[in-house]
Structures are given as structure tokens and as C-alpha cells.
Amino acid sequence: MPEGPEIKHAADEIARVLVGQGCNNIAFGLARLNTHIKHLKGYNIDYVKPKAKALLIGFSSGYVIYSHNQLYGKWVCVERGQTFESNRQLRIKIETDKGEARLYSASDIDVLHSSELGSHSFLAKLGPDLLDDDTTIETVLTRLKESRFSKRRLANLLLDQSFLAGTGNYLRSEVLFSVGIHPFKKLGELSDDKRHALANALLSITRRSYETNGICVSEDIKRSLQASRDEFEYYRFAVFGQAQRPCINCKTPVEKTDMAGRRLYLCPTCQHA
Template sequence: MPEGPEIWRTADNLNKALTGRKITDFYFAFDELKDSEPKLKGQKITNVEARAKAILTYFEDDIVMYSHNQLYGKWMIPEDGKQPETNRSLRVAIHNKQGSAYLYSASDVELLPRNKVEDHSYIKKLGPDVLHPNTTKQDIAKQYFSDEFKNRKLTTLLLDQGFVSGIGNYLRSEIMFYAGVNPRQKLREYSREEKEELAKATITLSERSYETGGITNDASIVEALKRENAAYSEYRHFVYNRTGDRCHKCGTVIEEEKTGGRKIYYCPSCQIND
């Protein structure tokens, strides 16, 4: 499933293709939304933004389309504007004179009044979105120091969208490595300095992944490995999905553990201090 950086990049692409352009045609696959097609035709989209793993599309009449890709949903914006050839099920299509955007396979699409967005059952449960322009460093740090989460295991907590939204499985392992913390502890077991490092890592790696298109590794390491003709999978991350490979920082073999049904990856030397 795409994580926050990928969803925000999708929102960026939708903004480029749709924002400020008059809609010439609109399509919903859902019967309950069909009556809204003619109402949206002729309007302009004013903004598209991500909220964790959902996307909000704002129309000029104060209507907002909420869409969540779940596991299989995907937006496609073909350069020629023609509908892509795919076996996926088309859910939404938005057309203007310059091009089109198509949403495939998503099962969760709704129209909301703008003033009801924050009351949506998914949105209202979210913690601060690490990549949202209104989120501050203090907002993220506050979560790590909150008593509300202190008894939660960090590996589970980092996947909880009510803690910090936009974090998924690859960012989880990368954040713990970058902060240099033991992944086996509860939040209350970390020192103040470690919590500060976790907050810093959460912001730094989320922003880095957004800016680079998915790379969380340090730029200096990436460039060095590229000069050695390393594959993308070898230089993209510090530890995620690198079981059995050497840590880029210390040379120790990367290990994995399963927690909550999903794998985490870590460097025993950099993170475990038994």
C-alpha cells in the first residue's frame, strides 16, 4: 500500500492535471453518486490534497470528493488524456480540455460538504499528517511525548494513523533505524533524547521520501552506491527489505522480525544495545 509520500505525490500530479481547469465531463461508477455528475460538470477544482492515505479533491461549490485507494486503488493521468488500457475497474474519471484523470479499483469514494470534511469517520481519527503544510515539528514531537501513547509498542504505534498519519511499513523501519533506537520497546521506555530523535527522523525521512520519489537513504550513500552501479533496491533504503545485506553505516548484517503480522528490519549493531 502506498504511504504518505506516495499519496502526496499523487495529489501533486492531480493538482497539475486538474486544478483551475473547467471540468468538461465527469464519471462515477457508483450509482449513489451518479446524480452528482452533471452538478460537477462545468466546475473547477480548486485544490487536491492528501490526508494520510486518502485524497481530498475540492470543487469550487464547496463540495469535496473523498477517495481512499485502500489496497488496490490507483490514480492514472495519461499524457495523451486517453483512457488507459487496463483490467482495473474504473471508479472515477475527471475530464477537462487539457487532459483527464482516472481513478481505478478504489472502493471508497464519497462527496462531502467542505464544512463536514473534518467530521468524516476516517479523517477525524487521524493524527497529524507528517507531510501536511500545516503540520509543525512541534505537532510531531508532541505525539512522541504524549501520555496517550506511552504504553504502546513503537513498532505497532508507527503504523497507527491516529498517532502520526502517513507512516507505513517501509517508513516505520527506516525511522527507527535513522533514530538509532531499539525497535522492541514501548514508547515509555525511550529516553527524552531518543524520542526527540524519533520525531526528527519521522519528519526528515517522510520529507526525503516525498522529495526523492521513495528514497530514504542518505544522499551521500546513494551517490556512492550509484557509482558502484548498485541496483535501485540496494541504495533506496537503509534497512527496509534488506535482510541479509550489510548495513550501509556499520557493515553489520541486517535482520528482520515479524511483529503484528508484518516484518520490521533493523541493524543489530546500530539499534540493539543488549
């Protein structure tokens, strides 16, 4: 499933086709949404914003399309004059003078007035978004100090969008490795220094992944890994997907484990329990 950086890239691509344009036509593949066409067609599109793993498309009418890709949803942008064929089920098609934005296969879709966003069942539960410009180190530190999260294992907590939005499976492995924290540690067991390091890593690695199209390691580490194998999936990560590769710090083989059915990678030496 795409994580925060990938969702934000999708939002950027959709925004290039939609934002600042009038909606010439819109079609839904779910009949229950057709009553909202009158709230959207003919109005300008003001923004496309990611919210954790969901997208919001705002119209000048005050209405907003909410969508969540879940496991199989996919947005595709088609420039004016181009064609695109797919065997997937078309759920949304938005047409502007620049082209079309299409959502395939997803089913978690709604149209809301902007005044209703705060009470939406998914949006209302989200924590601060790591890719939001307003989220600072202090914002994340405050979250890390909240007692209601203190007894939860970090391996679980860093997948919980109600804790911090935009995190995900590869990010939790990379973040925890970067600060030398074992995934099974509980948040309340961390020292103040470790909390601060974790807050910094959560912001910096998530934003680095967005800015570099998926690279989680520093430029120096990337160059070192790339020199030995020039494959994107090899040099973009320190530990994720790298089982048995020598740790970049201590040369201990990276280990793979599973938690709640999700892959998890760590260095047993650098991240001892």
C-alpha cells in the same frame, strides 16, 4: 500499499490535470455516487490534497471527492488526446480541458460537502500529517509526549495514521534505524533526547522520500551504496528490504522480522533492545 510520499506524488500528478480547470464531465463507477454529479460537473476544481493515504479533490461548489486507494486502487492521468486502456474497474473519471483523471479499483469513495470533512469516519481520526507544511518538529514532539501513546510499541505506533499521518511500513524501518531505536520499544521508554531525534527523523526522512521520489538515505549514503550496486531498491534504503546486507554503520547483517503481518527490518547491533 503506498505510503505518504507516494500518495502526495499521486496528488501532484492529478493536480496538474485538474486544478484550475473546469470539470467538463464526471462519471462514477459506483451508482450510489451519481446523485452528486450535479454538485461537481461544470464547477472549477480548486485543489487536490493528500490526507494520509486518502485524497481530497475540492470543487468550487463546496463539494469534495474523498477517495482511499486501499490495497488495489490506482489513479491514472491521461492527457488530452491520449488513450489509455485498463482491465480494472473504473470508479471515477474526471474530464477537463487538460485531460482526464481516473481512479480504478478502489471502493472507499465518497462525495461530501466541505463542512462535513471534519466528521468523516477516516479523516476525523487522523493525526498530524508529516507532509503537511504546517507540521513542525514541535507538532511531532507534542504527539510523542502524549500519555495515551506511551505504552504502545513503536513498531505498531508508527503504522497508526491516528498517531501521525503519512507514515507506513518502509518508513518505520528507516526512521527507527536512523535513530538507533529497537522497533519493540515502547514510546514511554524513550529519553527526551531520543524523542527529539525520533521527531526529527520522522519529518526529515518522510519529506526526503517525497522530495527524492523514494530515497530515504542521505546523499552520501546513497552514493556509497550505489557505487557497490546501482539498483534503485538497493541504494534507496538503509535497512528496508535489505535482509542479510551488512549494516551501513557496523556491518552486522540486517535482520528481517514480522509484526502484525508486516515486514520489519533492523540492525540488531545498532538497535539493540
